[in-house]
Amino acid sequence: MRPKKLRSWGYSTAAGIVAGVFCMTLAQPFAHAASPVEDPMGVIRIPKGAPVQIGAYWVISGPDTALGEDSVRGAKIAIADLGDKVLGHPVKLNVEDDQCTPEGGQTAATKLAANPNTVIVLGPACSSAATAGAPILWNAGISSIGTASTAPSLTAADRKPELAGFLRTIYSDAQSGANDGKWLYKEAGAKTIVTINDGSPYSSELARVTGESFIKEGGKVLSAEAIQPTDVDLKPLLTHIATLKPDKIYAPLFVAATAQLLRQVKETPGLENVEVIGEGAQAAGALIEATGQAIVGFKLAYPDVSPDAMGKGYPGFLEKYKKMFGEAPISGYHANAYDAAVLAVKAIEQVAKQGDDGALYIGKKALHDALFTISFEGMGGTVKCNQYGQCAQLKSAIYQYVSADPATFSIGTNPKKIWP
Amino acid sequence: MAVQIPEDRLKIARLSRISIVDVLLWALRIGVLGVVIAGTIGTLINGRYGWTQWVDFVVFGLTLGSIYAQIALGYTMVYGVLRLINFAHGDFMMSGAFSAFFVANAFYRSGFLESHPVPALLCILITSMIVSTAVALLAERFAYRPFRRVVGLAPLICAIGVSFFLQQTFRGMFGSSIRAYPDPSWQRATISFLGIEVQAVELLVIGLAVLFMIGLYLIVQYTKMGKAMRAVAEDGDAAALMGIDVDKVVVFTFMLGGAMAGIAGVFYCFVYKQVYFYMGFTPGIKAFGAAVLGGIGSIPGAVLGGFFLGLVESVGPALFLDGLGIPGPYQLRDVIAFTLLIMVLIFRPNGILGERLGKKRA
Numbered sequence: 001m002r003p004k005k006l007r008s009w010g011y012s013t014a015a016g017i018v019a020g021v022f023c024m025t026l027a028q029p030f031a032h033a034a035s036p037v038e039d040p041m042g043v044i045r046i047p048k049g050a051p052v053q054i055g056a057y058w059v060i061s062g063p064d065t066a067l068g069e070d071s072v073r074g075a076k077i078a079i080a081d082l083g084d085k086v087l088g089h090p091v092k093l094n095v096e097d098d099q100c101t102p103e104g105g106q107t108a109a110t111k112l113a114a115n116p117n118t119v120i121v122l123g124p125a126c127s128s129a130a131t132a133g134a135p136i137l138w139n140a141g142i143s144s145i146g147t148a149s150t151a152p153s154l155t156a157a158d159r160k161p162e163l164a165g166f167l168r169t170i171y172s173d174a175q176s177g178a179n180d181g182k183w184l185y186k187e188a189g190a191k192t193i194v195t196i197n198d199g200s201p202y203s204s205e206l207a208r209v210t211g212e213s214f215i216k217e218g219g220k221v222l223s224a225e226a227i228q229p230t231d232v233d234l235k236p237l238l239t240h241i242a243t244l245k246p247d248k249i250y251a252p253l254f255v256a257a258t259a260q261l262l263r264q265v266k267e268t269p270g271l272e273n274v275e276v277i278g279e280g281a282q283a284a285g286a287l288i289e290a291t292g293q294a295i296v297g298f299k300l301a302y303p304d305v306s307p308d309a310m311g312k313g314y315p316g317f318l319e320k321y322k323k324m325f326g327e328a329p330i331s332g333y334h335a336n337a338y339d340a341a342v343l344a345v346k347a348i349e350q351v352a353k354q355g356d357d358g359a360l361y362i363g364k365k366a367l368h369d370a371l372f373t374i375s376f377e378g379m380g381g382t383v384k385c386n387q388y389g390q391c392a393q394l395k396s397a398i399y400q401y402v403s404a405d406p407a408t409f410s411i412g413t414n415p416k417k418i419w420p
Numbered sequence: 421m422a423v424q425i426p427e428d429r430l431k432i433a434r435l436s437r438i439s440i441v442d443v444l445l446w447a448l449r450i451g452v453l454g455v456v457i458a459g460t461i462g463t464l465i466n467g468r469y470g471w472t473q474w475v476d477f478v479v480f481g482l483t484l485g486s487i488y489a490q491i492a493l494g495y496t497m498v499y500g501v502l503r504l505i506n507f508a509h510g511d512f513m514m515s516g517a518f519s520a521f522f523v524a525n526a527f528y529r530s531g532f533l534e535s536h537p538v539p540a541l542l543c544i545l546i547t548s549m550i551v552s553t554a555v556a557l558l559a560e561r562f563a564y565r566p567f568r569r570v571v572g573l574a575p576l577i578c579a580i581g582v583s584f585f586l587q588q589t590f591r592g593m594f595g596s597s598i599r600a601y602p603d604p605s606w607q608r609a610t611i612s613f614l615g616i617e618v619q620a621v622e623l624l625v626i627g628l629a630v631l632f633m634i635g636l637y638l639i640v641q642y643t644k645m646g647k648a649m650r651a652v653a654e655d656g657d658a659a660a661l662m663g664i665d666v667d668k669v670v671v672f673t674f675m676l677g678g679a680m681a682g683i684a685g686v687f688y689c690f691v692y693k694q695v696y697f698y699m700g701f702t703p704g705i706k707a708f709g710a711a712v713l714g715g716i717g718s719i720p721g722a723v724l725g726g727f728f729l730g731l732v733e734s735v736g737p738a739l740f741l742d743g744l745g746i747p748g749p750y751q752l753r754d755v756i757a758f759t760l761l762i763m764v765l766i767f768r769p770n771g772i773l774g775e776r777l778g779k780k781r782a
Contacts, residue, residue: 061591063598063696199751226748230702232692235480236734237750240742243468256598256694263693267608269476269617290694292600 036353039363041141044119048358051092054079054344055121055142057108057133059100063255066284066330067100067125071147073329074337074379075122077320078345086345087352089360094118098129100254105129106136113140119362120144120344125333127151127202130166138165141364143371145169145340145391148333150176150280151201152209155390167371167385169339169378171303171394173206176279179396180206180250180301181213184277187398187419190247192220196237196261198229198253206252206279214250222246229257234264242270252279259290262298275299283332283399285409295401299418302332303380304397305411310335311379328410336392339378343391347371445766452763455740462743469738472616477735483622483691485730486629490684491707492714492722493636494556494677500653500717501673502568504575508559508582510704512678514697516552517685518590520544521601521695528602537606549682555586556678560671568670583701591697601693625687632683633723636676640719645672653717706757713761715774724772732757 037043046052056075058068072095079091094115096108105124112118113136121137124130125148134154137144139162146154146168154163155172184190193214197207204226211221222244225237234257241249249271251261258278265271278300288295307315314335321329347370352362375384378392385391399415408414463469469477491513498506524544527533533540563582567575609620640646651659652669660666688703689695710729714721736756741749764772 061596062698063596065596224747226751228751228754232694232702233480233484233734236477236738236753239473239476239480240469240738240750243473256696259598259600259694260692263603267619269472286597290598290600292603292693294603 035361036355037361037363037366039365041364041368044117044362044364045355046089046117046119046360046362049089050117050359051090052086052119052348052360053092053094053115053117054341055094055096055112055115055118055137057096057098057105057112057121057123057129058125058147059104059129060095060097062099063286063290064100064126064281064284066286067148067281067333068097068123070329070331070334071123071125071337073321073325074147074334075341077317077324077334078338078341080320080324082345086348087354087360091345093122098124098126098133100124100126100129102128102132105131105133109133109136109144113137113142118142119348120367122337122340122344123147124149126200127154127205128200130154131201134166135160135162138162141165143167143364143368145343145371147337147340148280149202151205152177153201153205155386155388157388159388163389165368167343167389167391168336169343169380169383169392170333170336171392172390173202174209175394176301176396177206177209178213179394180210180277180279181215181219182217183301183396183398183419184210184214184248184250185217185219188248188275188277190214190219192222192244192246193248193250194223194225194241194244194246195221196225196227196249196251196253198227198257200229200254202281203252203254207250210250210252227253227257229254231257232260234260235268238264238268238271242268245270246274249274249276251276252281254281255284255287255290258282258287259294262291262294266294277301280332283411283415285330285406288401288404288406288409288414291404293404295404298401298415300399300415301396302399302411302415304395304417304420305332305335306397306417309381309395309397311377311381313377314379317379330409332411335379339380339383339392342376342378343371343374343383346374346376350374449763449766452759455744459740459743462745463739464743466743468742473738474735475616476618477738478731479618479622479626481731481734482626482727483730484734485727486626487684487688487691487703487726488707488710488730489633489723489726490629490680490687491703492711492726493633493680493719495708495711496714496716496719496722497640497649497673497677499711501649501656501670502564504564504567505579505708506564506677507576507579507704507708508586509556509677509681510700510702510707511583511586512552512556512559512700513681513685513688513703514590514695514700515555515586515685516548516550516678516682517689517699518594518695518697519551520548520682520686521599521689523547524602524689528604533602534604534606537604545683545686548686549679552682552685553675553678556674556681557671559586560674565667565670583704587697587701594697596697598694598696601689601695603693607690621690625691629683629687632680636680637719639676645669649673709758709761713764713771715771718771718773721771721773728772729757729761732760736760 035043058071060068098104098108121144127149130146130149134144143165148170150173152172152174195207195211197203280302282300283302350370351366352360372385383391397417398419400418401415403414494509527540559582567578607621610617611620648664648669710725711722714725733753737749737753
């Protein structure tokens, strides 16, 4: 074939492809025209036999992996319990990594929002990722259900309008902080504390709320300190804290900084016998691995996961967890993720309509509104959302690490429940 | 005949040459100096810290500084010889530290680290040095050498690429979790002196770091290869014309830098007791700052910059900010350190000891 002829043949083929793609694009609205659903925020069409795509973003890399991976597992069990199907369609869980950072949350949410078939999103586990990611999703009309992101501002009465699409099946730190402050004063006998946060929404808001609660009880917060999550040298800070002579140090941090804190506090003159009290994000096997022997004796506040405090189905759920993943839960938010997935599916079932073409149609606003009307007995307790998206309540407990062997990690035994 | 210009006209001419940027820079200098002086006076009047605490701050700063200094040496040597900012240098440190962790862990489990600290320490150090050096040499041969004659930003981008490659390789091989470094009892021992308790491991790290840095300085100053290094740093082309094998010198430079990074990695783990794939990034960036502060290309400058940065990070928040009543001053330690770094560079753009090199070249 002569080059000129070959070129013109190439041009014709390219023009044909472009015209084809153009026609297919034009044809899309006609398919939607047959939709049995009208919704001011848009309608998602799931063709017959195509999967219902549920997005998710959790931390699945870095030192806090267990926090996100545990949620992934909880959601997977929920989907498996549904027979992997919703209204006859298979369920597809698209998980993105938010790295437990605002930047990661932004990227993950943008990716999920860019998929026109994302019906609803589960996660994240970190408040910093939720603060950045939830507004992006809601801007695309997608509701999201947090599973371990506990910062009070996410479901506060005065929350920002861009967070209106965010709900959560985990308690708020407004509740846990208040409990922690009370426990520190009344049960632990502390009269003075120093708080340390790492600047993340979770850590700083929790430290603030706990401090306020502690003061309300009659205690004194000697200093509210802040570090960077990546800081390794905490000795100057701890030397400074030692001069204040606190009864306890309250430090709701993540794994990396906690490991350094627990090691270095015991090496700081004046703080050898001062207890560090932590919070939920520190209930992770990865923390034992990162801290070593210094973990033993570390106390933290965490939801009561004893079968009495959790939902009725929780013991059976634990068995399924062990069977599916070959180990006990690696963190403590699997039940909340399970509940989030169930809530999402119940809402989809409530609003989805089948079209004449056999496709499923889901109105985005209708789905969002439905989430607020559903209530059920979940794995973590009763799930019922208030108008600000707060769907779970806290039953708090205090745990203590009793072994430095990462293989012994199991919430309830190591860390062992010591209160109530 | 010289023309006499009236003094008042000279003053006006001088004033007219002062730009708004000059005024702002002076305002910044005075502002920072004011904060430093007011904060220091406030802290000292406040009297919260006794002299034992100040000694503690200084020891922490020297420990951190000695690690920064050792990493900074690798940056400065490579820059001196190749004019390349090797952003992967912190990851060379991570490679060595990570590999040595497995040796240290095995020794710890068998009890050898506890019962025979000196041979165990030597084995750990040698492992780390070998791995860091090997990684540095591989990076030089396969990533940097093809860019040797390339002008522009490509070599720098390549260095950043090598950094990511190493991080992700270690993450892929060993996972992303943080691992606790073995903590034998001899590392937890303290030494008491005049009522001050200092951790033995900190003194060990400072002492050994100084020893290794003196060794490096002697190699660069007095060995044949060291002289060749300095010749290439002065003028690579002229050195090649004089019969110096530039490739060999570059390899030697990476070898020395890699070995120092390996040592720094072990010391970092001794003090901060953690290993993970990202551990080289932050100290690497800080050490780069230290190298620039000391005068990039200058070996004593890198050491000085490292200690300066470590000390400012450790002492700065207590000394400068506590007295001003700023809440949570420790989260601002990097701000203090890098503000002072900028201040030094405004006064001495070539760094503290950078000018000497410039003068020599001239």
